[in-house]
Amino acid sequence: MEFASFAVFFIIACTLSAVLLGISSLLGQKRKAIREMDIYESGVNPVGSATRQYDIKFFLTAILFLLFDVEIVFLLPWAMAYNGAPDQTFMMWGFVFFMAILLVGYIFVINSKALKWEE
Amino acid sequence: MYLNYLANISRYIPEILLVGLMVGLILIETTYKEDDKNKRYIFIAAIVGLIATFVSLVANLSGKPEAIFSNSMIIDPFSTSMKMIMVLGTLGSYYLSTISKDVYESLKTEFIIMAVGILIGGFILASANNMLMIFIGIETLSILSYVMASLKKNDERSSEAGLKYALYGGISSGLMLFGMSHMFGVLGTIQFSGMAATIATLDKAQMLILMPSFVLFFAGIGYKIAAVPFHMWSPDVYEGSPTPVTTLFAIVPKLAGIAALIRVTMIFFATPGPLRVGWVGLVMVIAALTMTVGNITAIGQKSVKRMLAYSSISHAGIMLAGLVMINEIGIRAVVFYAITYLFMTLVAFYITSIVQDKYGNDHFDRFQGLIYRYPFMAVMMTVVMLSLTGLPPLAGFVGKYNIIVALINSRNFTLAIILVLNSVISAYYYLKIVRLMTLKPQESNEKIEGFGFLNQLIIVAMTVPVLTLGIFWENVMAFAGSAKVFIQ
Numbered sequence: 208m209e210f211a212s213f214a215v216f217f218i219i220a221c222t223l224s225a226v227l228l229g230i231s232s233l234l235g236q237k238r239k240a241i242r243e244m245d246i247y248e249s250g251v252n253p254v255g256s257a258t259r260q261y262d263i264k265f266f267l268t269a270i271l272f273l274l275f276d277v278e279i280v281f282l283l284p285w286a287m288a289y290n291g292a293p294d295q296t297f298m299m300w301g302f303v304f305f306m307a308i309l310l311v312g313y314i315f316v317i318n319s320k321a322l323k324w325e326e
Numbered sequence: 327m328y329l330n331y332l333a334n335i336s337r338y339i340p341e342i343l344l345v346g347l348m349v350g351l352i353l354i355e356t357t358y359k360e361d362d363k364n365k366r367y368i369f370i371a372a373i374v375g376l377i378a379t380f381v382s383l384v385a386n387l388s389g390k391p392e393a394i395f396s397n398s399m400i401i402d403p404f405s406t407s408m409k410m411i412m413v414l415g416t417l418g419s420y421y422l423s424t425i426s427k428d429v430y431e432s433l434k435t436e437f438i439i440m441a442v443g444i445l446i447g448g449f450i451l452a453s454a455n456n457m458l459m460i461f462i463g464i465e466t467l468s469i470l471s472y473v474m475a476s477l478k479k480n481d482e483r484s485s486e487a488g489l490k491y492a493l494y495g496g497i498s499s500g501l502m503l504f505g506m507s508h509m510f511g512v513l514g515t516i517q518f519s520g521m522a523a524t525i526a527t528l529d530k531a532q533m534l535i536l537m538p539s540f541v542l543f544f545a546g547i548g549y550k551i552a553a554v555p556f557h558m559w560s561p562d563v564y565e566g567s568p569t570p571v572t573t574l575f576a577i578v579p580k581l582a583g584i585a586a587l588i589r590v591t592m593i594f595f596a597t598p599g600p601l602r603v604g605w606v607g608l609v610m611v612i613a614a615l616t617m618t619v620g621n622i623t624a625i626g627q628k629s630v631k632r633m634l635a636y637s638s639i640s641h642a643g644i645m646l647a648g649l650v651m652i653n654e655i656g657i658r659a660v661v662f663y664a665i666t667y668l669f670m671t672l673v674a675f676y677i678t679s680i681v682q683d684k685y686g687n688d689h690f691d692r693f694q695g696l697i698y699r700y701p702f703m704a705v706m707m708t709v710v711m712l713s714l715t716g717l718p719p720l721a722g723f724v725g726k727y728n729i730i731v732a733l734i735n736s737r738n739f740t741l742a743i744i745l746v747l748n749s750v751i752s753a754y755y756y757l758k759i760v761r762l763m764t765l766k767p768q769e770s771n772e773k774i775e776g777f778g779f780l781n782q783l784i785i786v787a788m789t790v791p792v793l794t795l796g797i798f799w800e801n802v803m804a805f806a807g808s809a810k811v812f813i814q
Contacts, residue, residue: 210535297332311349318356 267321278309334394337401339382340409341449347375348442355435365434372420372438380413391812397517398456400589402812404657405453407805408585411664412448415577416441418672421784423570425776427683433477441574443470448582452589455814457506457516460586464502464550467579468495474574475567487566494549494559502546508539518593519814525594525601533601540605543590544612551583551642554615561623564635569679569688572631576638576671581664584645588657591649592811602652610650610741616643617748624755630678630688633755634671637714640748641667647745648729651736654810659728661806662799666713666721669791673710676785677703680776693759695768700777704763706789711756713792716749721795728803 246253285302292298316322335342351371358364383406391402423429423437447466454460472495476488510516512535513524525533545556552560564572591609595602620640627633645667648660681696682688697704713722726749733742795802 210532213535308345308349311352315352315356 264324271316271321275309275313278305281305334392337386337389337392337394338399340379340386341446343375343379343382344442344446344449347371347379348439348446350375351435351439351442355439368435368438369424372442373417375442376413376417376420380410380417383410383413391810393455393812393814397519397814398459399450399453400455400812400814401453402810404588404661404809404811405585407661407809408452408581408664409449411661411668412445412452412578412581415581415668415672416445416574418668418788419570419573419577419675422573422672422676422679423568425781426568426570426679428568428679429477429570430479437474437477437570440470440474441578444474444574444578448578451582452585454586454589455518457509457518457521460547460590461499461503461506463582463586464546465499467550467582468499471495471575471579474571475563477571478568481566483566484568485566487563490559490566491563494556498546498549498556501542505539505542505546509536509543512536512539518590522593522813526597530600533599534604536601537604540594540601541608544587544608547583547587547590548612551580551587551646552616552639553612553642553646554619554639555612557616557619557639560639561632561635564638565629565632569631569675569682572635573672573675573679576634576675577668580638580642581668584642584660584664587646588649588660589811591652592657593813596652606650606652609646610738613643613646613650614741614744616640616646617744618643618751621748621751621755624752627755628689630690630693630759631682633690633759634674634678637752637756638671640752641714644726644729644745644748647741648732650738650741651732653732653736654807655732655735656729657809657811658803658807659725659732661809662728662803663725665802665806666725666792666795669788669795670710670713670722673706673785673788673792674714676781676788677707677710680774680781683776684772684774690759690762691769693762694766696763698768699771700774700782702782702786703777706785707763708760709789709792711760713796715753715756717753719796721792721799724796724799724803 246257282302282305285298289295289298351368354364354367354371358367386401387403387406387410389401391400393400420438420441423434423441429437444467447463447468447470449463450459450466451463454463468491472488472492475491476485478484506516509521512532513521515521515524525536528536549556549559564575567575591605595605617640620636620638620643624633624636624640627636641663645660645663648656648663650656678688681692685692693707696707709720713720716722716726726745730742730745733739733745
């Protein structure tokens with residue numbers, strides 16, 4: 208039974224968390240202070256309403272940044288593997304293919320005026 | 327290593343064509359001015375691209391089954407025929423989107439771009455041969471689906487549909503990943519072939535430990551095909567999304583999920599053992615629940631689209647029932663059922679969409695007396711409804727009959743009886759619409775613009791398979807029978 212240790216671990220983990228939560232709710236003080244109701248209990252007091260409206264352009268720019276940022280992250284392992292690769296021409300074409308698709312996306316972003324602030 | 331990739335690429339042409347089509351459509355849309363000419367280009371490009379994909383799939387069908395890309399995907403007749411059905415579904419829902427008022431004029435191109443993206447996800451899912459590919463397929467499918475569900479930007483229900491879909495999708499993806507990570511922890515690989523080999527060496531207790539992770543894995547795919555404990559998103563999403571999107575959702579993700587499930591079942595559970603017993607029990611219970619809950623909830627619906635959503639849940643249950651025997655006869659029955667389901671769903675949604683465009687909603691009452699105004703369309707709708715019920719001599723009957731025969735041959739009498747009872751229940755709400763169309767006086771005698779000559783012709787053309795497959799089903803059955811799952 209190579210999973211016996213796993214089962215023991217699982218049972219101990221479950222009991223431990225149950226016991227800890229149980230003890231604290233049995234022995235702990237029960238108080239409903241006003242402070243506990245705050246959004247940041249021991250942080251700064253919140254200012255204004257949380258449902259304030261922002262301009263959608265902020266979100267759009269942030270999402271587009273994230274998207275292209277992640278694409279760059281994908282290139283990192285490519286660059287790391289490039290040096291020792293058996294066929295660098297093949298890898299290069301893979302890179303070109305990847306960037307071409309990305310470029311089309313970029314053209315789409317530009318042409319649909321997603322990055323234009325004024326309008 | 328790289329030579330392998332290039333050697334396999336000839337089997338991967340359908341997917342490459344689709345990616346090219348998607349990128350090309352984005353380029354056409356964004357670089358040309360928005361006018362009618364642009365729209366015509368896009369229409370031609372989309373239709374030609376999808377038909378080219380279909381043709382290349384047909385060419386792929388005859389090749390010998392093989393594993394490509396370091397055994398991460400499998401191109402076999404089964405995945406290729408499922409892909410062909412999915413391409414036809416996309417084609418159908420694309421044409422519907424061009425005539426529907428439910429998709430904003432400015433977003434019609436985005437519809438087809440994202441639909442092609444969903445199709446690519448479905449392709450990956452249908453031929454995935456390791457856990458990672460399954461996950462990538464599901465996510466490609468899902469993320470675009472969330473956007474498509476909220477395509478009607480100014481409509482509250484559509485936004486709600488998108489948000490609900492995204493939330494459910496996130497949770498079930500998380501569950502599935504958790505299950506997969508557990509499997510990886512126990513088996514040490516994500517490759518299906520390696521996993522199956524390791525499972526064969528486990529003893530009984532170890533297999534039982536694996537079962538929960540397969541249940542979690544099932545949750546991820548079960549959510550995509552809207553099997554019952556994970557179906558809560560489906561009616562709201564189907565009702566809130568624009569009708570062409572609903573049509574796409576009812577076909578592509580559902581069949582892709584079923585295809586992935588069939589492959590997983592065939593690879594891991596073909597050998598007898600406690601794991602197989604557990605999985606078959608799970609699928610059986612879920613299939614029975616999916617059929618029954620889908621049908622019973624469909625009875626009380628006021629909106630035809632919502633009714634069709636519940637009915638598509640119950641059809642997913644019927645297709646799941648074809649999985650429990652884990653043999654080729656079951657798969658043949660499921661593939662045949664998928665083909666009939668494709669045509670029935672397309673016709674039902676086409677007619678609903680056109681009626682809905684006219685009146686602004688899709689209540690049952692809108693169909694009153696349709697036969698006096700558009701006798702052809704009323705007859706087609708009646709044919710499709712009877713076929714969905716499963717009455718001979720229509721395609722739906724042969725589809726259900728085959729699944730029931732496969733169930734009885736494998737001695738799953740309970741599930742067979744539940745399936746038959748469900749067909750009886752479903753007759754009630756399917757025939758309700760027939761009654762409204764034929765026996766009630768018409769609400770008004772206004773024209774419905776959508777039922778032009780061309781659209782009527784297309785609807786009739788799509789109903790022809792529903793009629794003929796009920797009688798001349800041998801060839802299609804042979805096609806479905808040749809769709810064998812290749813295991814490597």
